[in-house]
Amino acid sequence: MIRAIAAMLLLAGCAEDMKWAKPGATQASFAKDDYACRRDAIMAGGTVVNFGTTSRQFDMNTYKLCMRASGYQKG
Numbered sequence: 722m723i724r725a726i727a728a729m730l731l732l733a734g735c736a737e738d739m740k741w742a743k744p745g746a747t748q749a750s751f752a753k754d755d756y757a758c759r760r761d762a763i764m765a766g767g768t769v770v771n772f773g774t775t776s777r778q779f780d781m782n783t784y785k786l787c788m789r790a791s792g793y794q795k796g
Contacts (some may be wrong), residue, residue, distance in 0.1 A: 741793040742753050742793060742796030754788065757787070757791075758784050761784070761787050763777045763779055763780075765780040768770045
């Protein structure tokens with residue numbers, strides 16, 4: 722139950738940051754940049770161990786900085 726609530730809160734927090742725009746960007750170029758930034762954000766987030774399970778955390782600040790550095794702005 723706690724995991725389900727935590728997952729919903731995480732998804733709700735990510736939902737506000739889903740719309741990014743970059744002049745001339747195609748869906749394919751966005752997907753490539755988004756994937757790279759998400760990977761970096763997961764790597765920057767660190768590891769959490771709870772009840773014997775290990776999970777990676779998503780660092781939203783790293784994701785936002787990466788997308789901006791790639792030329793995207795919130796749309």
